[in-house]
Amino acid sequence: MQRATVAGQSLIALATLNFFLADARDGLGPFLDAFLATHGWSPMSLxxxxxxxxxxGMVATPIFGALVDNTPYKRTLIVVPVLLVTTAALATLMRPDVAIVIGGQTITAIVGAVVGPALMGLTLGLVGETAFPHQVSRNEFWNHAGNVVSLIGVYVATTFYGVAGIVGLMIFTALGTLVAVACIDxxxxxxxxxRGLGHDEGEPGPSGYSVLVKTPGLVLLAVILMVFHFGNAPMGRxxxxxxxIQLGTPFRTTALITGVAQLAMIGVAVAAPFMIRRFGLSTVILIGLIALPIRGLIAGTWHDFASIYPVQILDGVGAGLLGIATPVAVERLLSGSGRFNVGLAALMTIQGIGASFSNAVAGTLVTEGGYSLAYLVHGGIAIGAIALFLIWRHRIVPPAPERSAA
Incomplete structure (x- = not known):
């Protein structure tokens, strides 16, 4: 089958899926902290x-990555998590006590871990290896566009309808996701x-975690991203x-703050394919890493609300470029192995170690020295990721294969 001849309906449906998943895959997402903070939850608790x-999520991700490699039911692995995550988020909105919040976040973390690998596997299976980098950028474009529309919807809905408006939006985006999935052939x-087996030799074998041992470049990239996400993960929260807390409007304030980053990510998604072709994947990853320490410095020294604009634009540049470059790098490293999804999931697990434990550290820093200290420390940590990448870059990012030049 020529992957370039995929029916337009399925690619339109894939774009629509990414649009609605922007809101449906994470439940309350960036609004959770702001919502709970205005209900008396401390930074340490959050x-x-x-x-x-x-x-x-870190424990569940590699298990689900192996599942994605081995199952033909990739669409189902998107539908089920969306239904469960939406239900958990609605319960949190209705009753934000400890049991509901912890239970909801448990469900969201476990089942939400399958959506990323399932979406990447579905994308690679639809368009093939040659078109994959460009399609990842398209996915990111529609995902961030969906985020912007969702954030505008949240701002308007909470202004006129309060929490009831949020409930309606969540149900609508979940239904939109289900319809989009159904329209993918x-x-x-x-x-x-x-699964990254573009040239089937007849004996692909099952996915296995030995791919980590046999692909040192994947491990090195994972370590760098672990350091980066240790610095980056708490910043937006x-x-x-x-x-x-200052303004007393959690949903509208978070919508504006997050919206600036999402708009920047739309621009990044448009520019990324050109940047990868013109400057190379290695340079694109380096630019993404450099954005974080600059972001931390600005956030830690400029305390006016206007600081959110450069800070969040840099978030869009850093997270946006790495979000596109990472699966492309993994696909290159694991091309022909039949282990793309488990490899990507394993990388996500390792980087998740940094993201997970950084939140507790950030809460401690805020408690002891305020928000500025946390911004400066977490932004500064990314310098370590930059140094490691400069040392290991030639082992991490292989050159684009000949098939990509077509």
């Missing part, structure tokens, strides 16, 4: 909740290609907490 959820998904 950091522990985020750490707990991150650890659960399952027959157009090549499940060998979806802390900014939303700080200004939501």
């Amino acid at each position: 950091g522990l909740i985020a750490t707990f959820g991150g650890i659960l 399952a027959k157009k998904i090549d499940h060998n290609v979806a 802390l900014i939303a907490q700080e200004f939501s």
Whole structure:
């Protein structure tokens, strides 16, 4: 099957899926901290909740990655998590006590861990290896566009309808996700290609975690991203907490703060394919890493609300570029192995170690020295990721294969 001839309906449905998943895959997502902070939850408590959820997701991700490699039911692995995550988020909105919040975050962390690998596997199986980098950028474009529309919807809905408006939006985006999944033609998904086995020799074998041992570049990339996400993960949460408490409007404040980053990510998604072709994948990853320490310095020294604009634009540049470059790098490293999804999931697990434990550290820093200290420390940590990448870059990012030049 020529992957370039995938029916337009399935690619339109894939774009629509990414649009609605922007809101449906994470439940309350960036609004959770701001919402709970205005209900008396301390930064330390919020950091522990985020750490707990991150650890659960970290454990579940490689298991689900192997499942994605081996199952033909990739669409189902998106539908079921969306239904469960939406239910958990609605319960949290209705009753934000300790049991409901912890239970909801447990469900969100575990089942939400399957969505990323399932979406990447589905994308690779639909478009093939050659078109994969460009399609990842398209996915990110529609995902961030969906985030922007969702954030505008949240701002308007809470202004006129309060929490009831949030409930309506969550139900609408969940339904939109289900319809989009149903419109993807399952027959157009090549499940060998979806697992990174573009050239089937007849003996692909099952996915296995030995891929980590046999691919040192994957481990090195995972370590660098672990350091980066240790610095990056709490930043957006802390900014939303700080200004939501100051202004007393958690949903509208978070919508504005997050919206700036999402708009920047739309621009990054448009530019990324050109940047990868023109400057190379290695340079794109380096730019993404450099954005974080600059972001931390600005956030830690500029305390006016106007600081959110450069800070969140840099978030869009850093997280946006790495979000596109990471699966492309993994696909290159594991091309022909039949272990793309488990390899990507394993990388996500290792980087999740940094993201998970950083939240508890961030809560402690805020408690002891305020938000500025947390911004400066977490931004500074990313310098370590930059140094490691400069040392290991040639082992991490292989050159683009000949098939990509077509």
